[in-house]
Amino acid sequence: MWTSAGIPRLRAKLKELTSRSTVPQIFFNSVYVGGNEELQKLAPEELQRLVSLVRTEPLPADALPLPEENPSEPADLETDNAAELSLLLREMILKLFSEHLSADGKSVDYKGMSVNPAFERYCDLAIQLQRVELLSLSREEKLAFFINIYNALVIHGYLRLGAPTNWWHRYRFFNYVSYLIGGEVFTLQDIENGVLRGNRKGVAQLRKPFSKTDPRLQVALPDVEPLIHFALNCGAKGCPPIKTYTPQDIDSQLRTAAEAFLENDDACVVDSGKGEVRLSQIFKWYRADFGDTDEKLLKWVLDHMSDSPKKTSLQGVLSGGKTKVSFLPYDWSSNSSH
Template sequence: MQAVEFARKLASKLFFQHVLDEILFEDGNHLYRFLDDDPIVASQCHNIPRGIITVKPKSMTEIASRLRLMSYAMFEAYASEDGRHVDYRSIHGSEEFARYLRIVETLQRVEVWDLSREEKLAFFINLYNMMTIHAILVWGHPAGALERRKLFGEFKYVIGASTYSLSAIQNGILRGNQRPPYNLMKLFGAKDKRSKVALPYPEPLIHFVLVCGTRSGPALRCYSPGDIDKELMDAARNFLRSGGVLIDSTAKVAYASKILKWFSVDFGKNEAEILKHVSNYLDPADSQVLLDLLASSELKVIYQPYDWGLNC
């Protein structure tokens, strides 16, 4: 009985788990495996270069704070002032990046499900943006749609004994487990432990802060739990007022970022609702023009070409 209790304690600390992730630990004919024996962890996860860390993990709050400070230092040193250009070549091999890698190694056995909404938003946004940089440095900038799908779906970290791809963070956690664009299935099934970490509903403003290494994406910034809602609104204003939505009142046309098309369900049920949502973040004059055109039912929306080139 003591052996069973000891094994349950190890399992609760995320050293190993049931192969089907159905039970914690029970005596009997059940199969378990250590975290670093999981084939997905071993082959696809990039924050376990030296195996599973056996020391007691730091608190999630402390790790998130360290990640935030390191991200801020890296962006200050290697991103342009407006956050639109990243010096990937200098990041690679830098001391800051080496320290970042040591920080994300400590995520393997953390307890992430107890974070507040604000903590989850700040942590996963910062992690997504740094993880994207990591993925590009390891795999290179994806040249086409298939390579992009691989980078966002197969480059993973272990966080709290579960594996997270960039897509899982964006669509599973931050979008409240919504289907990714052009996909039929949600990423997390009913029994998936990661669904407990997911936000209860999509946060549409994340699309103005998640940086996937492209020229048409948002500016690279660091986010904090204490100010996350203000920071999200500021990022939305910055993106939408800097070309994310352009209005030609004479032609009665709104030129909108493709992001608003791909993730339209997060902003509204139809195009009018989406643009009304967006109008909250435009300059007041542009917002009024947009609302007037919507009211007249004469507005045409054209989605801008998306530049997938690297934001270097």
């Protein structure tokens, strides 16, 4: 059995074979099953047949290459290069993450992860963030660096403090959990709304994260980047999946993340009969990033969908006249198994 967990060089081939941007997509040799949901629905005898197929028949010549099961850890863990350090951190935290996933892939044993020796190595590496030089980073490097750091910091915060359980706990978590980066403190709130959204007020925020005299303002991107919303994972089940991002071709990577998110019916539902589109709460909370009218919002969604029956349905609804926009419930439950 082979699954893709978002390895950049295989994404294009995987999408060509499956017409899907979401991961995992599961193959038993040349037999394509679908995603995790389809795998769980397989009858026991069919699953056994497919497992036997893998055991008894050679891998087809045109099969996707197998990813390394245990990629070696970086030999040199000391660096002041921001992009390189963020990738090292992400590789280490994702290794921990994958080792402590539940059988169905939907929850994480954070307690078990916290006592894994690899977590202490991650903490040692995170200390080096205070040494990195941020002002010289390009737009692409900032995007990759801060997205990777945000996702790693959420996991780190969960391990040290536990998952927030209500609105107030979430507010405190995202305004308290922080790293010292380049000599300045950056909370999760600062990273998302200060840096990646071009210093815009966040949800339930009364002011912008950075004042005009705040040295961190120099690091902020000049404009809001709407696609970051499909790359940031806050640790809730309603969030987009965790992936690793690189400065090279970052815009294409983010667009793929948006396509995958919109493929999911937890994020976008098109009801042709009612002329209604139901979207993730993300589009409500950050409405200003996508368009200040329903028309602009739906145009943004349409432009960022992959070619699919859902996109065709949305085109049909939009061509039929006024479309109702509503927002789906958000699953704030933690992806923790405890």
